Amino acid sequence: MYPTRPLAASLHPRAATKLLNSQLSGSRANWLKICSASLSVRPTQVLSHRSFTSTTQQRFKEVFAPPHDAPSIKVTPPAWHHPVYTEDQMKSIQVAHRETRNWADRFALMMIRLLRWGMDTATGYTHDKGSIQPKGDGNQAALSQNKGWFAMNERKWLVRFLFLESVAGVPGMVAASVRHLHSLRRLKRDNGWIETLLEEAYNERMHLLTFMKMAEPGRFMKFMILGAQGVFYNGFFLAYLLSPRICHRFVGYLEEEAVVTYTRAIADIDAGKLPKWDQLEAPEIAVRYWNMPEGHRTMRDLLLYIRADEAKHREVNHTLGNLEQKVDPNPFVSEYEDPKKPHPTKSIDNIKSTGWERKEVL
Ligand SMILES: [Fe+2]
Numbered sequence: 001m002y003p004t005r006p007l008a009a010s011l012h013p014r015a016a017t018k019l020l021n022s023q024l025s026g027s028r029a030n031w032l033k034i035c036s037a038s039l040s041v042r043p044t045q046v047l048s049h050r051s052f053t054s055t056t057q058q059r060f061k062e063v064f065a066p067p068h069d070a071p072s073i074k075v076t077p078p079a080w081h082h083p084v085y086t087e088d089q090m091k092s093i094q095v096a097h098r099e100t101r102n103w104a105d106r107f108a109l110m111m112i113r114l115l116r117w118g119m120d121t122a123t124g125y126t127h128d129k130g131s132i133q134p135k136g137d138g139n140q141a142a143l144s145q146n147k148g149w150f151a152m153n154e155r156k157w158l159v160r161f162l163f164l165e166s167v168a169g170v171p172g173m174v175a176a177s178v179r180h181l182h183s184l185r186r187l188k189r190d191n192g193w194i195e196t197l198l199e200e201a202y203n204e205r206m207h208l209l210t211f212m213k214m215a216e217p218g219r220f221m222k223f224m225i226l227g228a229q230g231v232f233y234n235g236f237f238l239a240y241l242l243s244p245r246i247c248h249r250f251v252g253y254l255e256e257e258a259v260v261t262y263t264r265a266i267a268d269i270d271a272g273k274l275p276k277w278d279q280l281e282a283p284e285i286a287v288r289y290w291n292m293p294e295g296h297r298t299m300r301d302l303l304l305y306i307r308a309d310e311a312k313h314r315e316v317n318h319t320l321g322n323l324e325q326k327v328d329p330n331p332f333v334s335e336y337e338d339p340k341k342p343h344p345t346k347s348i349d350n351i352k353s354t355g356w357e358r359k360e361v362l
């Protein structure tokens with residue numbers, strides 16, 4: 001069993017407070033203390049054969065409850081089946097950045113940097129200085145810091161993933177619902193965008209549910225998630241009404257950050273900084289959803305799948321941000337006159353990190 005509680009959480013409350021006080025001082029330290037307490041995943045009370053969880057048996061029953069009082073139902077399959085990714089495809093995913101070309105791009109990027117700063121502060125995240133350089137079959141990433149209060153460990157990575165995914169599941173759903181209402185209101189077809197946007201939101205929620213199998217955030221972090229969703233959902237809804245193009249660019253940049261985050265986590269595993277994940281198997285829900293083959297079901301494999309998903313969202317949203325929002329068809333679900341010519345697909349074949357230009361796909 002993997003003990004996910006931090007040292008302070010395993011002590012008597014008074015002793016823990018003393019320990020924290022001795023480590024921290026000043027107002028910033030006080031803020032961090034609150035965050036840290038909230039980031040503590042719950043005590044492990046259950047032995048799982050998968051051997052990594054802080055979610056109690058009771059919570060499993062609540063969050064992952066099987067259908068009850070439905071004797072006629074055999075199984076409820078997922079709405080969207082995940083496309084098959086090959087190992088080579090996943091390893092070839094690169095960190096990338098689409099350069100800004102106008103004020104709208106710059107505004108979207110500025111908002112993402114602001115959001116990123118807030119999230120780094122909330123989840124106590126940091127990494128060593130240095131850029132991520134493409135290198136052969138993957139990326140050479142700057143590692144997270146492993147010293148001091150900000151040290152990244154398995155628990156902090158999981159909390160960061162949980163927060164990130166709880167936010168990442170919002171834009172696709174908002175965009176799909178706005179486009180759905182627009183289609184109803186204007187009596188016009190949508191040209192295939194809604195399906196891809198809903199699938200993205202579903203995929204992000206599967207990321208969240210997968211990480212929920214491994215850790216459960218504390219009360220403060222749950223409050224942060226609630227607040228973030230309340231603000232972000234409504235803000236994004238209004239923003240999408242005003243400028244869907246900027247919103248897709250914003251999500252494109254958000255997904256760039258997600259690829260960076262997962263690349264750094266994978267680099268930490270490779271560097272031996274997350275030893276508790278070395279032999280950790282992915283949860284059953286993940287094995288089924290991604291159809292993970294036997295022998296490729298470790299935590300590292302799981303992060304490779306999720307990183308590839310984020311790279312797909314990056315491509316989709318940067319591409320959608322390049323299109324005429326009200327008239328252009330969705331290139332990711334369209335059939336092409338010349339199918340042999342490389343074109344966008346639902347999977348990560350022909351993936352373009354910075355998106356497809358309008359003239360390339362229409
Ligand atoms: Fe995600």
Ligand SMILES: [Fe+2]
Nearest residue numbers: 168255310313
């Ligand atoms: Fe994503």
